[in-house]
Amino acid sequence: xxxxxxxxxxxxxxxxxxxxxxxxxxxxxxxxxxxxxxxxxxxxxxxxxxxxxxxxxxxxxxxxxxxxxxxxxxxxxxxxxxxxxxxxxxxxxxxxxxxxxxxxxxxxxxxxxxxxxxxxxxxxxxxxxxxxxxxxxxxxxxxxxxxxxxxxxxxxxxxxxxxxxxxxxxxxxxxxxxxxxxxxxxxxxxxxxxxxxxxxxxxxxxxxxxxxxxxxxxxxxxxxxxxxxxxxxxxxxxxxxxxxxxxxxxxxxxxxxxxxxxxxxxxxxxxxxxxxxxxxxxxxxxxxxxxxxxxxxxxxxxxxxxxxxxxxxxxxxxxxxxxxxxxxxxxxxxxxxxxxxxxxxx
Amino acid sequence: xxxxxxxxxxxxxxxxxxxxxxxxxxxxxxxxxxxxxxxxxxxxxxxxxxxxxxxxxxxxxxxxxxxxxxxxxxxxxxxxxxxxxxxxxx
Numbered sequence: 222x223x224x225x226x227x228x229x230x231x232x233x234x235x236x237x238x239x240x241x242x243x244x245x246x247x248x249x250x251x252x253x254x255x256x257x258x259x260x261x262x263x264x265x266x267x268x269x270x271x272x273x274x275x276x277x278x279x280x281x282x283x284x285x286x287x288x289x290x291x292x293x294x295x296x297x298x299x300x301x302x303x304x305x306x307x308x309x310x311x312x313x314x315x316x317x318x319x320x321x322x323x324x325x326x327x328x329x330x331x332x333x334x335x336x337x338x339x340x341x342x343x344x345x346x347x348x349x350x351x352x353x354x355x356x357x358x359x360x361x362x363x364x365x366x367x368x369x370x371x372x373x374x375x376x377x378x379x380x381x382x383x384x385x386x387x388x389x390x391x392x393x394x395x396x397x398x399x400x401x402x403x404x405x406x407x408x409x410x411x412x413x414x415x416x417x418x419x420x421x422x423x424x425x426x427x428x429x430x431x432x433x434x435x436x437x438x439x440x441x442x443x444x445x446x447x448x449x450x451x452x453x454x455x456x457x458x459x460x461x462x463x464x465x466x467x468x469x470x471x472x473x474x475x476x477x478x479x480x481x482x483x484x485x486x487x488x489x490x491x492x493x494x495x496x497x498x499x500x501x502x503x504x505x506x507x508x509x510x511x512x513x514x515x516x517x518x519x520x521x522x523x524x525x526x527x528x529x530x531x532x533x534x535x536x537x538x539x540x541x542x543x544x545x546x547x548x549x550x551x552x553x554x555x556x557x558x559x560x561x562x563x564x565x566x567x
Numbered sequence: 568x569x570x571x572x573x574x575x576x577x578x579x580x581x582x583x584x585x586x587x588x589x590x591x592x593x594x595x596x597x598x599x600x601x602x603x604x605x606x607x608x609x610x611x612x613x614x615x616x617x618x619x620x621x622x623x624x625x626x627x628x629x630x631x632x633x634x635x636x637x638x639x640x641x642x643x644x645x646x647x648x649x650x651x652x653x654x655x656x657x
Contacts, residue, residue, distance in 0.1 A: 226594045226608040233590075235599065235606065280590040282599040308588060310601035332586075333601065373602075 227466050230512065233502055235463075236283035236310075237276070238470045238481045241269070241297060245290045247316050248412075249352045251341075251379050251420055253482055254472075255411040256289045263473040266296040268494070270303050272471070275498040277307035285312045287481065289473065292319040298327065305333045312337065314377065317363030318356065329370040337377040337403060338364050343390035347383055351420075361398075368399040375401040375441070382419075385426035392437060403441040404434070409538040410482045424554035431551055461529040465490070465511035469502065477501050479511045482534035519546040580623035580657040581645065587653045591617040598653045607653055614641060620648075623657050 242263055245256035264272065276284065284304055291297050291313055304311050310333050317338040328334050340360045342348035348357040360376075367374035376395045378384065384391070388404060395402040409417040422430070434440060464479035471477055475493035478484045490508050491501030502508065516530025530536075531547025539548045547553070583589065586602045595611035614637055615630065629641050648654040 224608065226592065226597075226610075229593050231597070232592055235597070236604075282588050282590075283601065283604065310604070 224461070227461075227463075231467060233279035233281055233499065234469050235281070235467045236285055237281060237468055238285045238287055239272075240287050240289060240470070240472050240481065241291050241300065242289040242294045243473045244293045245288060245316070246293065246318060247290070247353050247356060249316075249339075249341075250416045251351060251381060251407055251413045253408060253411045253413055254287075254289070254484065259289070260473045264475045264493075266299060268475065269296065269300050272475070272493060272498065273300065273303040273307070273309070275493075276304075277309060279499050279502065281309060283310040283312065285314065287314040290316055290319065292324070301328075301331075301334065305331050308333065311335070314339065315363070316352070316356065317360035320363035320366055322366060325366045325370055325372070329372050332371070335373040335375075336367055337375045338367070339379075340364070340376045340391070341378055341381065342384045343387040343394050347387060350383065351379075351381065364398050364400055373401075375403050377403045377405060379405045379407050380422055380426075380430060381407050382422045382426060385422050385430060388430060389433060389437075392440060401439060401441065404430070405442070406532070406535075408482045408532070408535055410484070410534065414538060421549075424549075424557045427549065427554050428551060428558070462511075462514075462531075462533055464533065465505075465508035469508070477505070479507060480534060482532075483537065514543065516544060516546045518544070519550075522552055524550070524552050579626075581620065581626055581649065581654045582623045582657050583620040584653055584655045589617045589620065598648070600653060605651075607648075607651065609644065609648075611641075611644065620654055 240254060242259055243254065243256050244259035245252070248257055286297075286301075292315055294300075301311055301313075312335045314337050317340075320338070328336070338360050339352070340348055340357065341351045342357070345357040348360070349355065364374060364376060376391065376398075378388065378391055380388065392402050407413060407420060407422065409421075413420070434442065464483070469477055469479060469490070470481045470484065471493065472484055476484075477490040477493065477498075478488050479490065488507055490505035493501070511533070514533060519525050519528075519530040528547070528550060531550045533543045533547075535547050535549055536545045537543050584600070586600055588599045588601070589596050594608065595613075596609045596615060596617060598607035598609060599605070600607075614633065619630070626645055627638070627642065629638055633641065645654065649656070
């Protein structure tokens with residue numbers, strides 16, 4: 222099932238990912254945007270606040286802030302306040318290391334903010350191997366601070382081959398801390414591309430995770446678009462790529478892309494320093510191509526109604542073919558396992 | 568007492584829930600609930616302006632010019648919005 226209303230075209234995104242800075246105090250080996258040093262010529266405070274006004278005018282409901290580490294940006298709370306003044310819901314993806322009681326207290330005064338803290342393993346050594354020494358403890362401390370407030374908080378985990386077996390334990394950990402769990406897909410972009418082979422989950426792990434997810438109703442997934450449970454996604458007919466249809470991405474220098482995993486010149490939809498947000502959303506050829514994207518090669522698949530061809534970003538990064546279908550979809554995982562077993566038997 | 572209760576219910580107004588937002592789309596109204604988050608796609612066309620439930624309305628109150636058949640459909644729609652928590656009674 223697809224959503225016929227989404228197919229008609231939305232006047233603006235429902236939500237968007239805004240990477241407010243590329244600066245980060247960590248160097249996670251799977252980072253989708255290779256964060257570290259700030260980008261040259263990042264949006265100024267005035268430009269960022271102007272963008273918030275444009276998002277309000279466009280009717281955007283929610284902004285998902287990422288980076289980099291958003292809290293590194295000195296004016297970040299000012300940007301948040303501008304969103305909240307217009308009733309725009311904000312969700313902040315943070316590594317948790319800069320979360321202090323004072324910051325949490327300020328954020329908790331507003332009911333329009335949600336925070337997800339990245340944690341990549343139920344065990345300290347698993348998480349710190351990806352994110353750096355001491356990060357597990359800092360993130361847990363941040364989650365505890367947030368859980369003690371009214372702020373909707375979650376743990377966000379990127380599924381890799383090293384933590385795949387710890388996901389049920391992470392679910393328990395999240396429950397014990399009083400927050401929810403969201404599991405994001407590992408994609409080969411940014412440093413994730415450099416470390417793809419060493420971090421990618423095996424086909425067996427992906428299938429096992431899918432089975433577990435189907436039985437774990439309160440666990441959310443979804444990266445560039447909506448954080449939803451499997452049931453919610455199916456019910457709304459939103460089991461499709463939302464890039465350029467329901468969501469988009471703004472990078473630290475004001476360039477727009479279909480999603481956070483396709484931030485390259487090839488997929489640039491526009492520059493906010495040259496055009497307005499609404500102009501880019503309405504007229505970008507890249508966005509038009511994503512709205513018309515049909516993965517015909519997957520249409521005969523029995524799972525087509527459930528995934529509509531999967532993630533175009535993964536297809537691009539692994540096969541250089543946006544139309545080729547997701548190379549790591551569950552159907553291909555099953556085929557891959559069967560092929561390997563046949564090869565072993567031969 | 569029953570009569571007073573009935574009077575109170577009949578007089579109750581409805582309004583967009585504080586956690587919800589709406590906007591006009593080609594098909595009608597798009598509702599968003601930031602608790603969740605949840606979306607609701609409502610094929611209301613141009614029958615209701617996006618800010619219609621931003622102020623307290625009677626359950627049977629609709630814009631001038633709405634036909635009787637449209638009112639019936641909209642009343643069902645309002646009931647659905649109340650059940651799903653996108654509207655709440657004041």
